[in-house]
Every structure is written in structure tokens, then in C-alpha cells.
Amino acid sequence: MRFLLLALLLVSPLCFAKTVVIVQSYHIEYKWDADYIEAVRSVLGKDHDIKVFELDTKRLPKPEWPDKVAEIQGKIAEIKPDVAILGDDNAFSLMAEHLVQREIPVVFLGVNGGPVQHPTLEHPLVTGILERPFFADSIRHLRKVLRQRDRFLVLMDDSPTMRNAVNEYFGDKRQATVYGSDLDIVLTNDRDTWLKSVVNAHERYDAVVLGTHHTIRDKDGNYATPYELLKEAYYSAQLPLFSFWDIFVGQEQSIGGFTISAHQEGLTAARLASLILNGMRPDQIPQLKSISGHYVYSESGLDHWNLQLSPMIASQANFVD
The missing domain is CATH 3.40.50 (Rossmann fold)
Structure with a gap:
């Protein structure tokens, strides 16, 4: 089943235009969010209407979260999307149960908690990618x-x-x-x-x-x-x-390594959503763990620690700064 799913992810055709909402845990200026949203748009944006909402939980004080959640829930009720993509644990814990109660299928990405932290992970209208370090x-x-x-x-x-x-x-x-x-x-x-x-x-x-x-x-x-x-x-x-994580690689940060890619997580989430938009039920789509990492390195970091990559590794790596 897993191999069949992976094959479908590569070729999943898109159906007639439908509406997709993305609910971010954070905000668009945060690199992780920007990267996965760009990836989702690259897969679904041409054929579907995409609406993006920020919970902004990195910047908003926690006492203000309920008002923000209620605001987004109200907007989603007006939109009546065909599928919702939830980015990271806060979006899942704050929005998933509300969405499935209204029979809106949910695709998640960047979720680190399991069913103990997020019981709604086991709901038949939910599938997605559990984020796990490599x-x-x-x-x-x-x-x-x-x-x-x-x-x-x-x-x-x-x-x-x-x-x-x-x-x-x-x-x-x-x-x-x-x-x-x-x-x-x-x-x-x-x-x-x-x-x-x-x-x-x-x-x-x-x-x-x-x-x-x-x-x-x-x-x-x-x-x-x-x-x-x-x-x-x-x-x-x-x-x-x-x-x-690739979001911690760069000038005055870490050197790099084999990292989780927000862009790749977004691509996979979008392809899972496209399967649902084409008629598959979420409970027919097994939940995945982070599928594909990539080699990312900071050129300034390599200089700082006097490291040099082999030609083979360098040819496979993406370089920042």
C-alpha cells in the first residue's frame, strides 16, 4: 500500500477547481511556513483556489489564541473548503477537531506529536505527514x-x-x-x-x-x-x-547536514490533498513520516569551522549564504 501511495503522489492528477485552505501555526515571514506554502501553491495553485490563514502563535500571546482561532473558524465556515491543510502542531491541536466535526477533510504536515498529544490524528477524515528528524x-x-x-x-x-x-x-x-x-x-x-x-x-x-x-x-x-x-x-x-532542520542553516547559525525540508513536506502534503480532491477518502491514505531530506550547507559556516565537503557531497548539496 505504501508503494502504491508513493506512486500516486508522483502522478496524482488534479480535478476541477476546488477550494483548499491552509492554516499556518505561525506566520508567512517565518521561513518554514513560507517554504511549505510555496510548495503547496506550486502543486495546487494553478487549478484550485487556495486561501491561507495565520494563527501566528509564535508572536501572539497565548491568551489571544482563542480569539484568533474563532476568527479563522468563522472565515472557513464561509468558504466551505473541500480540504484543509494544517501546518505544524499548534494548527492541528487548535483546528483539526473543529474541521472534522464539520466533515472537512484534513491533511497535516510538520506535526511532531502523536495520538497521545493529538487524538484527532486517528480520525478517518485525517491524513498527512508526521515530521520526524532523520x-x-x-x-x-x-x-x-x-x-x-x-x-x-x-x-x-x-x-x-x-x-x-x-x-x-x-x-x-x-x-x-x-x-x-x-x-x-x-x-x-x-x-x-x-x-x-x-x-x-x-x-x-x-x-x-x-x-x-x-x-x-x-x-x-x-x-x-x-x-x-x-x-x-x-x-x-x-x-x-x-x-x-534546514531552517537553522545559514549565516551565524549551523553548518548544515542532512535535513528536513519544509519545501518537500509541502509538496507531499499538496499531493495528499490532491488525492482527496480526486475522490480518495483520507482513511484510504496511510499517514507518512518525513519522506525525503536534503543536503543543505552554509558556505560561511564551512569557512568558520574550516571544513570542506568532498566533491561528491558538494555536488548533491544546496548551499545558502
């Missing part, structure tokens, strides 16, 4: 990039997103061996602990691989802005910083 593929790739490649620190915030991803892959273990390399997995929401782990990593490891760092605060409870936190790590680290 733990093994990333380590296998980094073993080809680095001369020293035996010890890695995997550093993440202690968010439900990262706990779910780590527990699903590693269980309750926080030390593991992947392709012959030893991994220590650290999840923390404490700014000092996170930065100290980066600063001291050279004493025990050959590289750091970063997950998300969006729920980190200092000892006084002040929010640590992800970009500023990563920028400080960039200048403090004595060994290279890699990433599981």
Missing part, C-alpha cells in the same frame, strides 16, 4: 563529512515536539550507537545548560547536532529567541554545529 541518515552522512566522527552530542529543547521524536526513535535511552558512532542526547529548556553544553562539547564530542530550540528560557524565565541563541552558540562553540 536521526540515522544524518549521522551516517556526518560520518562522511568529518574526519573525527565517533562521538556526537544531540542537543534539543525539552519540548513535547522533541521528547516525542526522541522517545519514538530511541525509547527512554539517552545514549545510543548509530552507524558505529556514540550519541549522547540532551534535552533541556534551560538557557545556561543549553549554551554550556555547546561551549564544553569539544571536551567529549566531535560535533553537535541540533534539534529545535524554541522553548528555552533563562533562569529568570525570559524567553531565549532561537536565532539569538544559535548565534551565541555559533561564536562560542569550538567544534562544528550541524542541524536536523
Whole structure:
């Protein structure tokens, strides 16, 4: 069934014009959102009417979320879309149940939680792509990039997103061996602990691989802005910083690696939606995990840590800055 689905994703024809709504967890200026929305438009935009709504949950205070949700729900009730695409966990948790109660099929992407966090994942009107870091593929790739490649620190915030991803892959273990390399997995929401782990990593490891760092605060409870936190790590680290996500790759950020692509997630979500628009029921479409990553590297990051990719890897990589 999975192979048949993948084949359908490549060729799924489009039907007569229908209406698709996209509900973002965040906002269009956020690179992850911009990338997947562009990808959805590239697949569906020519033949269908696409409406986009921002929940804006990175910028709006949480007490204001219910009003924003009610506003978007009202607009969707007027539009009566044929399918809704929900981007990331907040959009799913805030909108999915409302949509399926109104018999609107849902395609999700970028969702890290499972059925415990999101019971509506098991509803027959729901399908999509569970976002999961490419733990093994990333380590296998980094073993080809680095001369020293035996010890890695995997550093993440202690968010439900990262706990779910780590527990699903590693269980309750926080030390593991992947392709012959030893991994220590650290999840923390404490700014000092996170930065100290980066600063001291050279004493025990050959590289750091970063997950998300969006729920980190200092000892006084002040929010640590992800970009500023990563920028400080960039200048403090004595060994290279890699990433599981392409949105953390760039100037004064991480070097890169084999990463999850928002664009690819958007393409896949759009193709799943096109199957529904052509008459397939969501419960006929198995939910997927992130299918395809890509090699992304920062040229300034490679210079900063004095690394050079092999001609083979460089020929496969996308370069930023």
C-alpha cells in the first residue's frame, strides 16, 4: 500500500477547481511556513483556489489564541473548503477537531506529536505527514563529512515536539550507537545548560547536532529567541554545529547536514490533498513520516569551522549564504 501511495503522489492528477485552505501555526515571514506554502501553491495553485490563514502563535500571546482561532473558524465556515491543510502542531491541536466535526477533510504536515498529544490524528477524515528528524541518515552522512566522527552530542529543547521524536526513535535511552558512532542526547529548556553544553562539547564530542530550540528560557524565565541563541552558540562553540532542520542553516547559525525540508513536506502534503480532491477518502491514505531530506550547507559556516565537503557531497548539496 505504501508503494502504491508513493506512486500516486508522483502522478496524482488534479480535478476541477476546488477550494483548499491552509492554516499556518505561525506566520508567512517565518521561513518554514513560507517554504511549505510555496510548495503547496506550486502543486495546487494553478487549478484550485487556495486561501491561507495565520494563527501566528509564535508572536501572539497565548491568551489571544482563542480569539484568533474563532476568527479563522468563522472565515472557513464561509468558504466551505473541500480540504484543509494544517501546518505544524499548534494548527492541528487548535483546528483539526473543529474541521472534522464539520466533515472537512484534513491533511497535516510538520506535526511532531502523536495520538497521545493529538487524538484527532486517528480520525478517518485525517491524513498527512508526521515530521520526524532523520536521526540515522544524518549521522551516517556526518560520518562522511568529518574526519573525527565517533562521538556526537544531540542537543534539543525539552519540548513535547522533541521528547516525542526522541522517545519514538530511541525509547527512554539517552545514549545510543548509530552507524558505529556514540550519541549522547540532551534535552533541556534551560538557557545556561543549553549554551554550556555547546561551549564544553569539544571536551567529549566531535560535533553537535541540533534539534529545535524554541522553548528555552533563562533562569529568570525570559524567553531565549532561537536565532539569538544559535548565534551565541555559533561564536562560542569550538567544534562544528550541524542541524536536523534546514531552517537553522545559514549565516551565524549551523553548518548544515542532512535535513528536513519544509519545501518537500509541502509538496507531499499538496499531493495528499490532491488525492482527496480526486475522490480518495483520507482513511484510504496511510499517514507518512518525513519522506525525503536534503543536503543543505552554509558556505560561511564551512569557512568558520574550516571544513570542506568532498566533491561528491558538494555536488548533491544546496548551499545558502
